[in-house]
Amino acid sequence: MRALYAWVGALPSAALRVIAVAGVVLSPATGAAAGQARVVIEGFVFSPAELQVRAGTTLVFVNRDRVPHSIVGERDGKEIFRSAEQIDEDDDFRIVLDTPGELALRCGIHSGIKARIIVTP
Ligand SMILES: [Cu+2]
Numbered sequence: 001m002r003a004l005y006a007w008v009g010a011l012p013s014a015a016l017r018v019i020a021v022a023g024v025v026l027s028p029a030t031g032a033a034a035g036q037a038r039v040v041i042e043g044f045v046f047s048p049a050e051l052q053v054r055a056g057t058t059l060v061f062v063n064r065d066r067v068p069h070s071i072v073g074e075r076d077g078k079e080i081f082r083s084a085e086q087i088d089e090d091d092d093f094r095i096v097l098d099t100p101g102e103l104a105l106r107c108g109i110h111s112g113i114k115a116r117i118i119v120t121p
Helices: 002-009 014-021
Strands: 036-042 045-047 050-054 057-063 072-075 078-082 092-097 101-106 114-120
Touching: 036 050, 050 057
Parallel strands: 036 057, 050 114
Antiparallel strands: 036 045, 057 092, 072 078, 072 101, 101 114
């Protein structure tokens, strides 16, 4: 959350800052919400399998399968985050993506389950 607050602090208007703290971060440029994005694992695939989000977005992964999955995030082949070993059915895992760039996601249990996240500034 630190990066999100840093970004919020950079907003020009006090009113926008209050809105952002309430959980709905508005972009001064486009007005698009940048608070949260959701990725579901269902039927052994990530949905969506490719997603673009803005830096500071909280990604929420939800497991809709009856078997456990986990989430591993890699950048340039290097692991940058890993969820609990088992995310059970209907449980979730959340992470704030604060660094722009491309992320490769995979399940830590079933390595064939993959997704790609593009984090824009
Ligand atoms: Cu899995």
